[in-house]
Amino acid sequence: MHIVILGCGRVGSTLAHALEDAGHTVAVIDRDPDAFRRLRPSTASAAVRGLGHDREVLVKAGIETASAFAAVSSGDNSNIIAARVALETFGVKHVVARIYDPRRAQVYQRLGIPTVGTVHWTAETVLRRLVPGSDGLGLGPLWRDPSGSLTMTEAPLPAAWRDRRIEQLEAALPLRVAYLVRGGEILLPRSDEALRAGDVLHILARVGDLESVQARLNAPDEGEERED
The missing domain is CATH 3.40.50.720 (NAD(P)-binding Rossmann-like Domain)
Structure with a gap:
Protein backbone atom coordinates (compact mmCIF):
# COMPACT_ATOMS: atom_id res chain seq x y z
CA MET A 1 0.00 0.00 0.00
CA TRP A 121 6.53 7.74 26.69
CA THR A 122 10.31 8.16 26.47
CA ALA A 123 10.56 9.84 29.88
CA GLU A 124 8.53 7.08 31.55
CA THR A 125 10.53 4.34 29.87
CA VAL A 126 13.89 5.82 30.92
CA LEU A 127 12.61 6.50 34.43
CA ARG A 128 11.53 2.89 34.84
CA ARG A 129 15.02 1.70 33.94
CA LEU A 130 16.70 4.17 36.30
CA VAL A 131 14.41 3.86 39.31
CA PRO A 132 12.14 0.79 39.29
CA GLY A 133 8.78 1.55 40.83
CA SER A 134 9.39 5.28 40.35
CA ASP A 135 5.68 6.06 40.02
CA GLY A 136 5.53 5.82 43.81
CA LEU A 137 3.18 2.85 43.76
CA GLY A 138 5.61 0.04 43.11
CA LEU A 139 4.00 -0.50 39.70
CA GLY A 140 6.16 0.89 36.91
CA PRO A 141 4.20 1.97 33.81
CA LEU A 142 5.08 0.01 30.68
CA TRP A 143 2.46 1.55 28.42
CA ARG A 144 -0.27 4.17 28.64
CA ASP A 145 -3.05 4.80 26.16
CA PRO A 146 -3.13 8.23 24.44
CA SER A 147 -5.85 9.55 26.76
CA GLY A 148 -3.70 8.70 29.80
CA SER A 149 -6.52 6.78 31.51
CA LEU A 150 -5.43 3.18 30.92
CA THR A 151 -2.00 1.78 31.67
CA MET A 152 -0.12 -1.49 31.55
CA THR A 153 2.21 -2.14 34.46
CA GLU A 154 4.28 -4.99 35.77
CA ALA A 155 4.25 -6.35 39.29
CA PRO A 156 5.99 -9.35 40.87
CA LEU A 157 3.36 -11.73 42.24
CA PRO A 158 2.92 -11.15 46.01
CA ALA A 159 3.03 -14.29 48.15
CA ALA A 160 -0.59 -13.73 49.20
CA TRP A 161 -1.80 -14.54 45.69
CA ARG A 162 0.37 -17.59 45.06
CA ASP A 163 -1.54 -20.67 43.85
CA ARG A 164 -4.65 -18.66 43.04
CA ARG A 165 -6.10 -18.56 39.55
CA ILE A 166 -6.01 -15.69 37.08
CA GLU A 167 -9.83 -15.55 37.13
CA GLN A 168 -9.81 -15.09 40.92
CA LEU A 169 -7.39 -12.20 40.66
CA GLU A 170 -9.40 -10.52 37.91
CA ALA A 171 -12.67 -11.02 39.77
CA ALA A 172 -11.28 -9.52 42.97
CA LEU A 173 -9.41 -6.54 41.56
CA PRO A 174 -10.12 -3.92 38.83
CA LEU A 175 -7.50 -5.26 36.41
CA ARG A 176 -6.88 -7.63 33.53
CA VAL A 177 -3.81 -9.83 33.17
CA ALA A 178 -2.32 -9.16 29.73
CA TYR A 179 0.45 -11.72 30.14
CA LEU A 180 2.91 -13.01 32.71
CA VAL A 181 6.59 -13.86 32.79
CA ARG A 182 7.49 -17.18 34.39
CA GLY A 183 11.05 -18.45 34.52
CA GLY A 184 12.10 -15.99 31.83
CA GLU A 185 9.35 -17.11 29.43
CA ILE A 186 6.32 -15.07 28.39
CA LEU A 187 2.97 -16.81 28.89
CA LEU A 188 -0.49 -15.88 27.68
CA PRO A 189 -2.36 -17.55 30.53
CA ARG A 190 -5.89 -18.94 30.47
CA SER A 191 -8.34 -17.76 33.10
CA ASP A 192 -7.91 -20.99 35.08
CA GLU A 193 -4.08 -20.70 35.12
CA ALA A 194 -2.72 -21.01 38.65
CA LEU A 195 -0.25 -18.31 39.66
CA ARG A 196 3.15 -19.43 40.94
CA ALA A 197 5.87 -17.99 43.10
CA GLY A 198 8.22 -15.87 41.01
CA ASP A 199 5.60 -14.93 38.39
CA VAL A 200 5.77 -11.34 37.13
CA LEU A 201 2.34 -10.05 36.19
CA HIS A 202 1.77 -7.60 33.35
CA ILE A 203 -1.61 -6.08 34.07
CA LEU A 204 -3.95 -3.57 32.46
CA ALA A 205 -5.72 -1.16 34.81
CA ARG A 206 -7.12 2.34 34.94
CA VAL A 207 -4.61 4.87 36.23
CA GLY A 208 -7.03 5.93 38.95
CA ASP A 209 -7.22 2.35 40.26
CA LEU A 210 -3.47 1.75 40.57
CA GLU A 211 -3.20 2.72 44.22
CA SER A 212 -6.01 0.41 45.32
CA VAL A 213 -4.72 -2.37 43.07
CA GLN A 214 -1.28 -2.15 44.67
CA ALA A 215 -2.71 -2.18 48.18
CA ARG A 216 -5.00 -5.13 47.56
CA LEU A 217 -2.35 -7.12 45.73
CA ASN A 218 -0.18 -6.96 48.83
CA ALA A 219 -3.00 -7.45 51.34
CA PRO A 220 -6.04 -9.34 49.98
CA ASP A 221 -9.37 -8.73 51.71
CA GLU A 222 -10.94 -11.40 53.85
CA GLY A 223 -13.51 -11.96 51.12
CA GLU A 224 -10.72 -12.95 48.76
CA GLU A 225 -9.52 -15.97 50.71
CA ARG A 226 -7.88 -18.79 48.79
CA GLU A 227 -10.19 -21.61 47.71
CA ASP A 228 -9.28 -25.08 48.88
Whole structure:
Protein backbone atom coordinates (compact mmCIF):
# COMPACT_ATOMS: atom_id res chain seq x y z
CA MET A 1 0.00 0.00 0.00
CA HIS A 2 0.97 3.66 -0.35
CA ILE A 3 1.83 5.64 2.79
CA VAL A 4 2.48 9.36 3.16
CA ILE A 5 4.75 10.60 5.96
CA LEU A 6 5.01 14.17 7.20
CA GLY A 7 8.43 14.91 8.69
CA CYS A 8 11.82 13.70 7.54
CA GLY A 9 13.63 13.69 10.86
CA ARG A 10 15.08 10.54 12.40
CA VAL A 11 11.65 9.07 13.08
CA GLY A 12 10.21 9.90 9.67
CA SER A 13 13.21 8.65 7.71
CA THR A 14 13.48 5.45 9.76
CA LEU A 15 9.77 4.83 9.32
CA ALA A 16 9.98 5.43 5.56
CA HIS A 17 12.82 2.96 5.10
CA ALA A 18 11.12 0.32 7.26
CA LEU A 19 7.91 0.62 5.27
CA GLU A 20 9.74 0.39 1.95
CA ASP A 21 11.62 -2.66 3.16
CA ALA A 22 8.24 -4.21 3.97
CA GLY A 23 7.15 -3.72 0.35
CA HIS A 24 5.10 -0.51 0.61
CA THR A 25 5.46 2.68 -1.42
CA VAL A 26 6.25 5.83 0.55
CA ALA A 27 6.25 9.58 0.00
CA VAL A 28 7.88 11.83 2.60
CA ILE A 29 6.91 15.49 3.05
CA ASP A 30 9.15 18.09 4.67
CA ARG A 31 9.54 21.85 4.22
CA ASP A 32 13.33 21.60 4.60
CA PRO A 33 14.91 19.99 1.51
CA ASP A 34 18.11 19.31 3.46
CA ALA A 35 16.13 16.85 5.59
CA PHE A 36 15.83 14.53 2.61
CA ARG A 37 19.55 13.77 2.93
CA ARG A 38 18.51 11.26 5.58
CA LEU A 39 16.73 9.24 2.91
CA ARG A 40 18.37 6.73 0.63
CA PRO A 41 18.20 7.69 -3.05
CA SER A 42 15.24 5.47 -3.92
CA THR A 43 13.18 6.97 -1.10
CA ALA A 44 14.29 10.55 -1.70
CA SER A 45 13.08 10.35 -5.31
CA ALA A 46 9.48 10.43 -4.05
CA ALA A 47 10.06 13.15 -1.42
CA VAL A 48 7.92 16.29 -1.60
CA ARG A 49 8.96 19.69 -0.30
CA GLY A 50 6.22 21.70 1.39
CA LEU A 51 3.80 21.96 4.32
CA GLY A 52 1.99 18.85 5.45
CA HIS A 53 -1.43 20.51 5.60
CA ASP A 54 -1.16 22.00 2.09
CA ARG A 55 -3.61 20.10 -0.09
CA GLU A 56 -1.53 20.47 -3.26
CA VAL A 57 1.51 19.14 -1.46
CA LEU A 58 -0.48 16.20 -0.13
CA VAL A 59 -1.89 15.43 -3.56
CA LYS A 60 1.62 15.53 -5.04
CA ALA A 61 2.66 13.01 -2.37
CA GLY A 62 -0.14 10.69 -3.43
CA ILE A 63 -2.56 11.24 -0.57
CA GLU A 64 -5.55 10.50 -2.81
CA THR A 65 -4.49 6.87 -3.15
CA ALA A 66 -2.81 6.53 0.24
CA SER A 67 -3.96 3.91 2.71
CA ALA A 68 -2.18 5.56 5.65
CA PHE A 69 -0.74 8.88 6.81
CA ALA A 70 1.76 9.51 9.60
CA ALA A 71 2.44 13.02 10.92
CA VAL A 72 5.79 12.83 12.71
CA SER A 73 7.23 16.32 12.28
CA SER A 74 8.65 18.30 15.19
CA GLY A 75 5.54 20.44 15.67
CA ASP A 76 2.35 19.35 17.43
CA ASN A 77 0.19 21.88 15.60
CA SER A 78 1.57 20.92 12.19
CA ASN A 79 1.04 17.26 12.93
CA ILE A 80 -2.54 17.54 14.09
CA ILE A 81 -3.62 19.91 11.30
CA ALA A 82 -2.06 17.68 8.65
CA ALA A 83 -3.60 14.59 10.24
CA ARG A 84 -7.05 16.19 10.20
CA VAL A 85 -6.72 17.14 6.55
CA ALA A 86 -5.66 13.59 5.65
CA LEU A 87 -8.53 12.11 7.66
CA GLU A 88 -11.36 14.54 6.99
CA THR A 89 -10.57 15.89 3.51
CA PHE A 90 -9.01 12.88 1.81
CA GLY A 91 -10.61 10.10 3.86
CA VAL A 92 -7.38 8.26 4.63
CA LYS A 93 -8.32 5.24 6.73
CA HIS A 94 -5.23 4.95 8.93
CA VAL A 95 -3.91 8.20 10.40
CA VAL A 96 -1.57 8.73 13.34
CA ALA A 97 0.02 11.87 14.77
CA ARG A 98 3.11 12.32 16.91
CA ILE A 99 2.71 14.75 19.82
CA TYR A 100 5.05 16.25 22.38
CA ASP A 101 2.44 17.70 24.74
CA PRO A 102 0.57 14.78 26.38
CA ARG A 103 -2.18 17.14 27.55
CA ARG A 104 -3.38 17.33 23.95
CA ALA A 105 -3.83 13.59 23.58
CA GLN A 106 -7.44 13.54 24.77
CA VAL A 107 -8.38 16.33 22.36
CA TYR A 108 -6.87 14.50 19.40
CA GLN A 109 -8.46 11.25 20.51
CA ARG A 110 -11.91 12.85 20.41
CA LEU A 111 -11.17 13.90 16.83
CA GLY A 112 -10.58 10.27 15.97
CA ILE A 113 -6.83 10.65 15.51
CA PRO A 114 -4.59 8.17 17.35
CA THR A 115 -1.48 9.81 18.82
CA VAL A 116 1.98 8.79 19.94
CA GLY A 117 3.23 10.94 22.82
CA THR A 118 6.96 10.60 22.36
CA VAL A 119 8.23 12.79 25.21
CA HIS A 120 5.92 11.29 27.83
CA TRP A 121 6.53 7.74 26.69
CA THR A 122 10.31 8.16 26.47
CA ALA A 123 10.56 9.84 29.88
CA GLU A 124 8.53 7.08 31.55
CA THR A 125 10.53 4.34 29.87
CA VAL A 126 13.89 5.82 30.92
CA LEU A 127 12.61 6.50 34.43
CA ARG A 128 11.53 2.89 34.84
CA ARG A 129 15.02 1.70 33.94
CA LEU A 130 16.70 4.17 36.30
CA VAL A 131 14.41 3.86 39.31
CA PRO A 132 12.14 0.79 39.29
CA GLY A 133 8.78 1.55 40.83
CA SER A 134 9.39 5.28 40.35
CA ASP A 135 5.68 6.06 40.02
CA GLY A 136 5.53 5.82 43.81
CA LEU A 137 3.18 2.85 43.76
CA GLY A 138 5.61 0.04 43.11
CA LEU A 139 4.00 -0.50 39.70
CA GLY A 140 6.16 0.89 36.91
CA PRO A 141 4.20 1.97 33.81
CA LEU A 142 5.08 0.01 30.68
CA TRP A 143 2.46 1.55 28.42
CA ARG A 144 -0.27 4.17 28.64
CA ASP A 145 -3.05 4.80 26.16
CA PRO A 146 -3.13 8.23 24.44
CA SER A 147 -5.85 9.55 26.76
CA GLY A 148 -3.70 8.70 29.80
CA SER A 149 -6.52 6.78 31.51
CA LEU A 150 -5.43 3.18 30.92
CA THR A 151 -2.00 1.78 31.67
CA MET A 152 -0.12 -1.49 31.55
CA THR A 153 2.21 -2.14 34.46
CA GLU A 154 4.28 -4.99 35.77
CA ALA A 155 4.25 -6.35 39.29
CA PRO A 156 5.99 -9.35 40.87
CA LEU A 157 3.36 -11.73 42.24
CA PRO A 158 2.92 -11.15 46.01
CA ALA A 159 3.03 -14.29 48.15
CA ALA A 160 -0.59 -13.73 49.20
CA TRP A 161 -1.80 -14.54 45.69
CA ARG A 162 0.37 -17.59 45.06
CA ASP A 163 -1.54 -20.67 43.85
CA ARG A 164 -4.65 -18.66 43.04
CA ARG A 165 -6.10 -18.56 39.55
CA ILE A 166 -6.01 -15.69 37.08
CA GLU A 167 -9.83 -15.55 37.13
CA GLN A 168 -9.81 -15.09 40.92
CA LEU A 169 -7.39 -12.20 40.66
CA GLU A 170 -9.40 -10.52 37.91
CA ALA A 171 -12.67 -11.02 39.77
CA ALA A 172 -11.28 -9.52 42.97
CA LEU A 173 -9.41 -6.54 41.56
CA PRO A 174 -10.12 -3.92 38.83
CA LEU A 175 -7.50 -5.26 36.41
CA ARG A 176 -6.88 -7.63 33.53
CA VAL A 177 -3.81 -9.83 33.17
CA ALA A 178 -2.32 -9.16 29.73
CA TYR A 179 0.45 -11.72 30.14
CA LEU A 180 2.91 -13.01 32.71
CA VAL A 181 6.59 -13.86 32.79
CA ARG A 182 7.49 -17.18 34.39
CA GLY A 183 11.05 -18.45 34.52
CA GLY A 184 12.10 -15.99 31.83
CA GLU A 185 9.35 -17.11 29.43
CA ILE A 186 6.32 -15.07 28.39
CA LEU A 187 2.97 -16.81 28.89
CA LEU A 188 -0.49 -15.88 27.68
CA PRO A 189 -2.36 -17.55 30.53
CA ARG A 190 -5.89 -18.94 30.47
CA SER A 191 -8.34 -17.76 33.10
CA ASP A 192 -7.91 -20.99 35.08
CA GLU A 193 -4.08 -20.70 35.12
CA ALA A 194 -2.72 -21.01 38.65
CA LEU A 195 -0.25 -18.31 39.66
CA ARG A 196 3.15 -19.43 40.94
CA ALA A 197 5.87 -17.99 43.10
CA GLY A 198 8.22 -15.87 41.01
CA ASP A 199 5.60 -14.93 38.39
CA VAL A 200 5.77 -11.34 37.13
CA LEU A 201 2.34 -10.05 36.19
CA HIS A 202 1.77 -7.60 33.35
CA ILE A 203 -1.61 -6.08 34.07
CA LEU A 204 -3.95 -3.57 32.46
CA ALA A 205 -5.72 -1.16 34.81
CA ARG A 206 -7.12 2.34 34.94
CA VAL A 207 -4.61 4.87 36.23
CA GLY A 208 -7.03 5.93 38.95
CA ASP A 209 -7.22 2.35 40.26
CA LEU A 210 -3.47 1.75 40.57
CA GLU A 211 -3.20 2.72 44.22
CA SER A 212 -6.01 0.41 45.32
CA VAL A 213 -4.72 -2.37 43.07
CA GLN A 214 -1.28 -2.15 44.67
CA ALA A 215 -2.71 -2.18 48.18
CA ARG A 216 -5.00 -5.13 47.56
CA LEU A 217 -2.35 -7.12 45.73
CA ASN A 218 -0.18 -6.96 48.83
CA ALA A 219 -3.00 -7.45 51.34
CA PRO A 220 -6.04 -9.34 49.98
CA ASP A 221 -9.37 -8.73 51.71
CA GLU A 222 -10.94 -11.40 53.85
CA GLY A 223 -13.51 -11.96 51.12
CA GLU A 224 -10.72 -12.95 48.76
CA GLU A 225 -9.52 -15.97 50.71
CA ARG A 226 -7.88 -18.79 48.79
CA GLU A 227 -10.19 -21.61 47.71
CA ASP A 228 -9.28 -25.08 48.88
